[in-house]
Amino acid sequence: MRNQFYFPFSIFHYSLINMFCIKCGANNSDEAVYCQKCGNALEAEEETRVARKFTVETGAEDEERKVFSISPTLMFVKMGYILAAIGVLLLVAILATFGISFFISALVALPLFLIPAYYHLRQKMVRYTLTDAKVEIDEGFIFQNSRNVPLRSIQDVSVSSTITQRMLGFGNLVIDNASEDGGKIILKNINTPKKYADILLKQMRLLNK
16 A cells, blocks of 8 residues: 555654645645646655644644742741740750759750741742633642633733832842732742842733734
């Protein structure tokens, strides 16, 4: 069989059913030797090349590209660990004045580290991801909650921050969402928020071209 000889692999299955003329682009049956529209000779080598091109391009178009993926700043968490360490030392010193052994004092004081550890875990459970098509918000400590905001539904992006946040170099990214849910979406406590706001706005412009 002519088809079995030229196309032994499944990657060219598309060409076994359709043969396109490289001159006019007309669709011909796989048994055709000449194009039914323009009369050009149909060559198996060209048919294979076109089929491969269609397969590669179709696969590439379906892939979604990740632009960035960030979490809220851990600056407060680090400060919490420092304060917890100071608290442990003070508590051990105070208990020592009452004649309590260092081992027992340490057992009593060390749980103070559980407070910053809890907030550390909560912060790590929040993730903001921008792709070339949407903003993904994943958060949740016990139950995971995910939300996707298409870029085409975003009306505006701005940055808000308190005096303390500005001094420490982070703030909130505010997204005006025009989808069915509506309202504002706030990406809280982001390091260098203006940088990520500019990236998001640039991605929106690219999508609207």
